[in-house]
Amino acid sequence: MTRCVVVGGGAREHALAWGLSRHAEVVVTPGNAGIAAHGIACTPAPATELAADLVVIGPEQPLVEGLADELRARGVAVVGPGAAGARLEGSKAYLKEFLVAAGVPTAAHGTFHDLASASAHLRASAPPYVIKTDGLAAGKGVLVTDDLAVALDDVRAKLSGSAFGAAGSTVVIEEGLLGEECSLHFLCAGGRARLLAPAQDFKRVGDGDLGPNTGGMGAYAPMTSLSADQLGEARELIIEPTLAELARRGIDYRGVLYAGVMLTTSGVRLLEYNVRFGDPEAEVLVATVDGDLVELLSGVAQGHVVSGTAHAAGHAVTVVLAAHGYPGTPRLGDVIAGLGRDGQLASPIDGVVVFHAGTRRRADGSFVTAGGRVLAVTGSGPTLEEARRRAYAGAAAISFSGRVSRDDIAARVAS
Ligand code: AMP
Numbered sequence: 001m002t003r004c005v006v007v008g009g010g011a012r013e014h015a016l017a018w019g020l021s022r023h024a025e026v027v028v029t030p031g032n033a034g035i036a037a038h039g040i041a042c043t044p045a046p047a048t049e050l051a052a053d054l055v056v057i058g059p060e061q062p063l064v065e066g067l068a069d070e071l072r073a074r075g076v077a078v079v080g081p082g083a084a085g086a087r088l089e090g091s092k093a094y095l096k097e098f099l100v101a102a103g104v105p106t107a108a109h110g111t112f113h114d115l116a117s118a119s120a121h122l123r124a125s126a127p128p129y130v131i132k133t134d135g136l137a138a139g140k141g142v143l144v145t146d147d148l149a150v151a152l153d154d155v156r157a158k159l160s161g162s163a164f165g166a167a168g169s170t171v172v173i174e175e176g177l178l179g180e181e182c183s184l185h186f187l188c189a190g191g192r193a194r195l196l197a198p199a200q201d202f203k204r205v206g207d208g209d210l211g212p213n214t215g216g217m218g219a220y221a222p223m224t225s226l227s228a229d230q231l232g233e234a235r236e237l238i239i240e241p242t243l244a245e246l247a248r249r250g251i252d253y254r255g256v257l258y259a260g261v262m263l264t265t266s267g268v269r270l271l272e273y274n275v276r277f278g279d280p281e282a283e284v285l286v287a288t289v290d291g292d293l294v295e296l297l298s299g300v301a302q303g304h305v306v307s308g309t310a311h312a313a314g315h316a317v318t319v320v321l322a323a324h325g326y327p328g329t330p331r332l333g334d335v336i337a338g339l340g341r342d343g344q345l346a347s348p349i350d351g352v353v354v355f356h357a358g359t360r361r362r363a364d365g366s367f368v369t370a371g372g373r374v375l376a377v378t379g380s381g382p383t384l385e386e387a388r389r390r391a392y393a394g395a396a397a398i399s400f401s402g403r404v405s406r407d408d409i410a411a412r413v414a415s
């Protein structure tokens with residue numbers, strides 16, 4: 001049996017491990033309490049010390065630090081780009097330079113290191129103002145605002161290092177784009193790309209897309225409102241030139257390339273690349289993957305990807321339950337009611353699986369909150385309506401003090 005190692009410890013890794021464990025033996029490093037309770041082995045040992053036929057690296061940080069290079073140098077098959085490819089996510093300034101060289105349509109931008117020129121640029125621009133830290137900031141380094149004073153304050157905080165430390169010492173200021181957002185995950189290897197089901201992520205903390213940006217409060221897939229023309233445009237104008245530019249730079253990219261795309265009235269625009277599965281998008285993609293995830297991901301690691309679009313098996317909706325205070329400092333240690341000893345619903349609902357993001361288990365077997373995002377309750381079904389109904393039935397069966405969650409995940413499309 002194939003032995004897979006999944007690197008990471010959030011709901012994305014729980015979903016990947018769960019999907020892989022149907023056809024393989026799976027170990028997660030470091031994993032979390034909910035993954036272990038679900039019967040999937042977790043170990044604190046680093047991936048470099050574990051025997052594996054396939055390693056799937058979940059988060060961006062180890063990719064940016066070169067874990068995939070290190071494992072490949074030891075002859076291990078890995079899903080995830082090396083450090084050179086991971087720069088697409090690791091540095092917003094590098095990403096913009098890459099996109100301009102590749103000719104990929106993206107928001108106009110400027111890169112700034114000092115407050116005076118950044119402020120002057122903002123004053124000369126029209127709202128909405130979009131300000132991004134150069135380095136990694138767990139999805140929280142981006143401010144979009146119509147208020148010039150707020151934008152100026154944000155640039156000051158980022159450049160002074162008080163907001164994000166060294167990750168903020170360079171900022172990218174972008175033209176604000178308007179439209180619907182979409183998460184397109186491409187499995188890339190050998191210069192080819194296979195599109196998984198288009199997904200939509202809900203990034204703002206509050207219903208109606210209000211409040212600050214988060215890591216993601218919920219998602220659904222497939223996003224069927226995308227037209228064949230829009231998908232064709234994304235392939236032709238975004239992914240194909242990106243594959244060509246990667247080849248020109250001598251980067252053998254083997255992993256997931258997640259394009260955050262804005263569907264504007266003048267066509268598709270790339271907002272960002274992530275070099276891994278999205279979280280919570282992975283939860284709905286794993287739940288709708290058609291076929292054997294082990295085979296699919298082994299192909300990526302070995303350089304065999306068939307161009308085209310993967311078929312989605314049914315629909316899925318995931319609802320994130322976050323801790324009191326999220327996306328600010330979360331309160332930890334709140335007791336979670338509604339879960340059984342296996343970390344799943346105490347009273348199971350057909351088609352519902354609970355992926356753990358930030359939970360800890362107490363000696364008596366109960367779970368408490370242990371991170372900003374706590375659980376990703378995922379419902380699957382033959383229709384989006386049914387998947388949504390199940391996800392929310394699952395979410396309603398779980399409670400903890402101060403819980404933060406949205407009631408409108410996939411509401412507009414599923415009603
Ligand atoms: P990013 O990490 O670059 O994807 O940015 C996080 C979020 O900020 C995106 O998902 C969008 O909702 C928003 N955003 C980023 N860039 C822009 C832009 N140029 N115009 C409007 N919204 C943006």
Ligand code: GLY
Nearest residue numbers: 201216278279280
């Ligand atoms: N859901 C957004 C991300 O994973 O970056």
